[in-house]
Amino acid sequence: MTDAAQQPAKETQKPQTFPAKAFAAQSATSRLAPHNIKRRSPRPQDVQLEILYCGVCHSDLHQTRNEWQHALPTVYPCVPGHEIVGRVVKVGSAVKKLKEGDIAAVGCLVDSCRKCAACLDGDEQYCENIATFTYNGEDKILGGVTYGGYSDSVVVDGDFVFRVPNGLDPAGAAPLLCAGITTYSPLRHWKIGKGQKVGIVGLGGLGHMGVKFAKALGAHVVLFTTSPKKTEDGIRLGASEVVVSKNEADMQKHAGSFDFILDAVSADHDVNAYLNLVKRNGTMVLVGAPEKPLPVGAFSLLLNRRRLAGSGIGGLRETQDLLDFCGEKGITADVEMIKIQQINEAYDRLLKSDVKYRFVIDMASLQ
Ligand code: NAP
Ligand code: ZN
Ligand code: ZN
Numbered sequence: 001m002t003d004a005a006q007q008p009a010k011e012t013q014k015p016q017t018f019p020a021k022a023f024a025a026q027s028a029t030s031r032l033a034p035h036n037i038k039r040r041s042p043r044p045q046d047v048q049l050e051i052l053y054c055g056v057c058h059s060d061l062h063q064t065r066n067e068w069q070h071a072l073p074t075v076y077p078c079v080p081g082h083e084i085v086g087r088v089v090k091v092g093s094a095v096k097k098l099k100e101g102d103i104a105a106v107g108c109l110v111d112s113c114r115k116c117a118a119c120l121d122g123d124e125q126y127c128e129n130i131a132t133f134t135y136n137g138e139d140k141i142l143g144g145v146t147y148g149g150y151s152d153s154v155v156v157d158g159d160f161v162f163r164v165p166n167g168l169d170p171a172g173a174a175p176l177l178c179a180g181i182t183t184y185s186p187l188r189h190w191k192i193g194k195g196q197k198v199g200i201v202g203l204g205g206l207g208h209m210g211v212k213f214a215k216a217l218g219a220h221v222v223l224f225t226t227s228p229k230k231t232e233d234g235i236r237l238g239a240s241e242v243v244v245s246k247n248e249a250d251m252q253k254h255a256g257s258f259d260f261i262l263d264a265v266s267a268d269h270d271v272n273a274y275l276n277l278v279k280r281n282g283t284m285v286l287v288g289a290p291e292k293p294l295p296v297g298a299f300s301l302l303l304n305r306r307r308l309a310g311s312g313i314g315g316l317r318e319t320q321d322l323l324d325f326c327g328e329k330g331i332t333a334d335v336e337m338i339k340i341q342q343i344n345e346a347y348d349r350l351l352k353s354d355v356k357y358r359f360v361i362d363m364a365s366l367q
Pocket of ligand 1: 013056059060062133178196201202204205206207218224225226227230264265266267268286287288290308311312313342343350351353354355357
């Protein structure tokens with residue numbers, strides 16, 4: 001008998017598929033429009049969700065327009081969406097943590113190697129063998145690329161599906177899966193808490209979650225915004241002070257005073273203006289991912305022995321921790337609900353920093 005003949009049939013057979021409805025971009029310049037895709041029929045380790053809500057991340061816009069072509073080139077058609085909350089409709093026999101009818105969630109990852117040092121540490125997002133992203137990732141099961149949550153259904157390995165605590169509004173919980181974990185993870189990693197002065201730059205989807213979490217962790221929170229009309233909301237969301245970053249004198253009042261600054265800006269901006277506000281041995285973390293590189297002056301770093309770091313989404317354990325933390329504290333995103341047919345208009349508004357503070361698609365509109 002050859003080795004191949006000894007392989008169990010399931011290793012060599014592609015699973016069956018079923019049709020699903022979606023919205024996709026067909027090129028970097030096309031508007032999103034209806035598109036039919038195939039999902040795999042659930043394997044024993046899989047969970048199938050009927051998608052109820054999907055948040056709209058600025059990364060969806062960067063990716064569909066191929067703005068990250070140097071790091072993560074887009075494969076078309078591209079079905080974005082990685083802030084997914086849905087109802088469990090099928091559960092494979094090997095999945096114990098969920099049952100039919102449960103409300104569950106999927107974030108930015110749908111698989112990873114589970115063997116490398118990063119995976120073993122619970123940092124699956126930094127998998128040394130490249131985690132499979134929820135969309136525009138290599139679909140190792142069906143071939144081609146993965147398709148995201150702008151769709152009526154999704155099938156995901158149960159290890160990458162999260163429980164949504166009872167009592168959390170499912171629409172408001174959807175953005176926790178990216179905007180939430182991306183801001184929570186660095187705040188936890190850098191051990192933010194009471195007695196620390198924390199700056200959050202940019203009041204969009206990520207930024208407004210960052211303000212809520214930094215406040216919930218006990219920090220003194222200062223919001224930096226380019227939009228003076230967001231001042232009141234900044235305070236309501238948990239900031240003690242709001243600085244309009246275009247006002248240089250107001251910026252200077254905070255020079256050298258921050259323990260930690262989280263930069264969640266989606267477009268070109270001057271990071272040196274914020275680095276100068278970091279105190280001795282303090283840290284500034286970039287989570288925003290603008291299309292173009294951001295120049296950093298050496299003196300912005302060497303004065304005060306400052307650190308500039310980055311952080312990408314979060315791991316599996318940490319994401320479930322975050323959902324449970326939000327369940328305990330009653331934290332969800334502030335959402336503007338849209339129909340899927342309004343997605344292109346929502347992207348136009350994102351580019352104008354005009355969202356309060358996360359668009360969430362009501363997937364019932366995808367008929
Ligand atoms: P968003 O909702 O569009 O918010 C971005 C905010 O940045 C805006 O609301 C605005 O806040 C500020 N901003 C926009 N243009 C600006 C400019 N030219 N100068 C200064 N500030 C500007 O976007 P998001 O969904 O929160 O995402 C933010 C960034 O994080 C995106 O680049 C996204 O791709 C990235 N991201 C990274 C990760 C990760 O793993 N690291 C995960 C998710 C998203 P104000 O009006 O308050 O100034
Ligand atoms: Zn995202
Ligand atoms: Zn790995």
